[in-house]
Structures are given as C-alpha cells and as structure tokens.
Amino acid sequence: MQNSSSDLKTVLITGGTSGLGLELVKLFLRRGYYVIATGRKSLEVPEFGDRFKLFRVDFYDLRQTADTIRTICDNYSVSYVINNAGILSPPDFTTTKDGIEYTFQVNYLAHLLINEIIIQRSGKSHPLRLAAITSVVHKISKPAITFCRKKEDYTPLKAYSDSKLFIAVMCNLLAKKYQDIDFRCFSIDPGVFGSSIYRMQHSWFRFLYHVAAPFMKRPSKIAMALADILTGDEFTNGVLYDTRKRIRHMKELDPSSINIFREECYKMLNQFLD
Ligand SMILES: NC(=O)c1ccc[n+]([C@@H]2O[C@H](COP(=O)([O-])OP(=O)(O)OC[C@H]3O[C@@H](n4cnc5c(N)ncnc54)[C@H](OP(=O)(O)O)[C@@H]3O)[C@@H](O)[C@H]2O)c1
Incomplete structure (x- = not known):
C-alpha cells in the first residue's frame, strides 16, 4: 500500500480530468488529501507533488475498468469515492x-462495478464514504426502471436521464445492501454548470453551449458543497442531496422493477467481480 489510514486520507474521483471532476481534484488537493483521479485524457498537477495520481481508463471497456480499480485498491487505501465521470448521451x-x-x-454501470470492487476490497477494513453525481433530469425518467437495448428505443435525453436516475437508485440500494460495514453514500444533483459535457454533441449544440457557458454556474462552488457533505458530519445514508445540502425527494419507483433491474445489472457485471 502506498498510503495507509494513518497517512493522508485518499479520495478517488472518476472523471477528474475536466469540469466538475477537475474542480474536485484541485479542491481535495488544496485541502491536503491524497487524490486519485481517473480519466481518458492525461492531467498533471505538479504543484501537489506525489499527492496526485491519474489512472487512464475508458469506462467503455468494463474489463479495463475493473482491472484499473483493482490496481488502485491493491496500492491505495481509498476512504472517499466520487462517481463523477459522465457524458451527455451521443445523438445516435x-x-x-x-x-x-x-x-x-x-x-452508471461502470460506476456500479467500481463501487462494488472498492466496497468488497476495502469496505471491511476501514470506513468508506461515497458520493455520486446525478442530475435534475433524473426526474423525467419513467417509473418503470429499465434501460435502452435497441436503436429503435433510443433517444439521447431518455438515455441520459435514465442513467442519472439509476445513479440515485444505486446509492439507495448500496446503502441498504452494506449496512453491516462502515459504509455510507449519497447522490447529489449539481444543477446546471459550465463544463466540457457537450463534447459528444452535434456542432450546433457545441456552438450554443459555448455561447451560454459564461453565464452558467461554476463547478468550483458545486465541488465545495459536495466535498463538505462527503467529509463533514455524517450525512444521511442513501439519499439524494442538492448543492444547498438539502435532501431532495425521489419519486416512487416500482419495487419489483427495481429488483429485476438490479439483478440484470449484477448479471452483466458478474464476470468482472471477484
Ligand atoms: N455540466 C452540467 O451541467 C451537469 C449537470 C448535471 C449533472 N452533470 C454531471 O456531472 C458529471 C461531471 O460532468 P461535467 O459536466 O464536469 O463534464 P465534463 O467536463 O465533460 O467531465 C466529464 C469527465 O468524465 C470523464 N469521462 C467521460 N467519458 C468517459 C469514459 N468513456 N471513460 C472514462 N471517463 C470518461 C471525462 O474524462 P476525459 O475527459 O479524460 O475523457 C471527464 O473527466 C457528469 O456525471 C455529468 O453527467 C453535469
């Protein structure tokens, strides 16, 4: 292990190379944490010396994702996890x-895999706290929880809003599943802010986004709110917060469809878990 519980606390931030993730990386480094980020691009923060480490991984590949997270767990004692990486759904x-x-x-699915690996590897040996970024659009998802498998059923908005609903539901389910260890988690709706989230969109969308970006909220404030909840006095386990640290109501979902959905997800991940 390159750090231990007696050393600095370690935070793992997915998607730490831009937008909100990059702000979180900088904030936790300024606050004296050891920071591990994942991303596809490279990132260097030389001013923080050896307190920062980037693991390059594409969540497009679950095997690569699982192997990378295992390497991280083998070498670092992670205390905080932030599920931040995300995309706005591609047009097609x-x-x-x-x-x-x-x-x-x-x-969603790569984050469920990451969380399960970390909880199973580290959750029993020391306290673990986890935050996951959802979005206000999770509200427009249909209550029957299911995901898109066919081209004919695909719309980018539905794919994105569903993925953000699944993130909030995942936190709720993980909180219930791991009550016997010192594990707590929450999801957070960050509101709308300027970032590079537009990158997979059509050129006209990217143009409009660039025009609007200067008027949008800055991710630094959101990073601060998130970090305060995550590292502050105990937050409520499994709930959804907003950036004003208020607990938000989640719509009622059909429990049997949640069960079916959960089983399907774990079946997809089975081969990547221990
Ligand atoms: N921006 C908003 O208004 C808004 C609103 C609500 C929720 N959110 C959520 O906030 C989170 C952060 O987004 P952001 O707005 O800060 O966007 P961003 O600037 O585009 O950052 C996204 C991060 O995710 C990583 N990422 C993207 N695709 C990946 C992949 N296939 N494999 C591994 N990493 C990948 C990126 O890494 P690389 O750049 O290295 O590829 C980047 O570090 C996302 O979950 C997003 O859904 C954003």
Whole structure:
C-alpha cells in the first residue's frame, strides 16, 4: 500500500480530468488529501507533488475498468469515492466494447462495478464514504426502471436521464445492501454548470453551449458543497442531496422493477467481480 489510514486520507474521483471532476481534484488537493483521479485524457498537477495520481481508463471497456480499480485498491487505501465521470448521451445509439448502450455503461454501470470492487476490497477494513453525481433530469425518467437495448428505443435525453436516475437508485440500494460495514453514500444533483459535457454533441449544440457557458454556474462552488457533505458530519445514508445540502425527494419507483433491474445489472457485471 502506498498510503495507509494513518497517512493522508485518499479520495478517488472518476472523471477528474475536466469540469466538475477537475474542480474536485484541485479542491481535495488544496485541502491536503491524497487524490486519485481517473480519466481518458492525461492531467498533471505538479504543484501537489506525489499527492496526485491519474489512472487512464475508458469506462467503455468494463474489463479495463475493473482491472484499473483493482490496481488502485491493491496500492491505495481509498476512504472517499466520487462517481463523477459522465457524458451527455451521443445523438445516435452507440454501444460500448461490451455491447451495451454507451450512456448506460459510462454514466452508471461502470460506476456500479467500481463501487462494488472498492466496497468488497476495502469496505471491511476501514470506513468508506461515497458520493455520486446525478442530475435534475433524473426526474423525467419513467417509473418503470429499465434501460435502452435497441436503436429503435433510443433517444439521447431518455438515455441520459435514465442513467442519472439509476445513479440515485444505486446509492439507495448500496446503502441498504452494506449496512453491516462502515459504509455510507449519497447522490447529489449539481444543477446546471459550465463544463466540457457537450463534447459528444452535434456542432450546433457545441456552438450554443459555448455561447451560454459564461453565464452558467461554476463547478468550483458545486465541488465545495459536495466535498463538505462527503467529509463533514455524517450525512444521511442513501439519499439524494442538492448543492444547498438539502435532501431532495425521489419519486416512487416500482419495487419489483427495481429488483429485476438490479439483478440484470449484477448479471452483466458478474464476470468482472471477484
Ligand atoms: N455540466 C452540467 O451541467 C451537469 C449537470 C448535471 C449533472 N452533470 C454531471 O456531472 C458529471 C461531471 O460532468 P461535467 O459536466 O464536469 O463534464 P465534463 O467536463 O465533460 O467531465 C466529464 C469527465 O468524465 C470523464 N469521462 C467521460 N467519458 C468517459 C469514459 N468513456 N471513460 C472514462 N471517463 C470518461 C471525462 O474524462 P476525459 O475527459 O479524460 O475523457 C471527464 O473527466 C457528469 O456525471 C455529468 O453527467 C453535469
């Protein structure tokens, strides 16, 4: 292990190379944490010396994701996890290396895999706290919880809003599942802010986004609110917060469809888990 519980606390931030993730990286480094980020691009923060480490991984590939997270767990004692990486859904139905709809895998399924590996590897040895970024659009998802498998059923808004609903539901389910260890988690709706989230969109969308970006909220304030909840006095386990640290109501979902959905997800991840 390159750090231990007696050393600095370690935070793992997915998608730490831009937008909100990059702000979180900088904030936790300024606050004296050891920070591990994941991303596809490279990132250097030399002013913080050896307190920062980047692991390059594409969540488009679940095997690569699982192997990278295992390497992290073998070498670092992670205390805080932030599920931040995410994309706005591509205009057209796109699948990953694993043959799964792209948004579903990158925004949600890869994070479920990451969380399960970390909880199983580290959750029993020391306290673990987790935050996951959802979005206000999770509200427009249909109550029958299911994900897109076919081109004909695909719309980018539905794929994105569903993935963000799944993130909030995941936190709720993980909180219930891991009550016997010192594990707590929450999801957070960050509102709308300027970032690079537009990158997979059509050129006209990217143009409009660039025009609007200066008027949008800055991710630094959101990073601060998130970090305060995550590292502050105990937050409420499994709930959804907003950036004013208020607990938000989640719509009622059909429990039997949640069960079916959960089983399907774990079946997809089975081969990547221990
Ligand atoms: N911006 C908003 O208004 C808004 C609103 C609500 C929720 N959110 C959520 O906030 C989170 C952060 O987004 P952001 O707005 O800060 O966007 P961003 O600037 O585009 O950052 C997204 C991060 O995710 C990583 N990422 C994207 N695709 C990936 C993949 N296939 N594999 C691994 N990493 C990948 C990126 O890494 P690389 O750049 O290295 O590829 C980047 O670090 C997302 O979950 C997003 O859904 C954003």
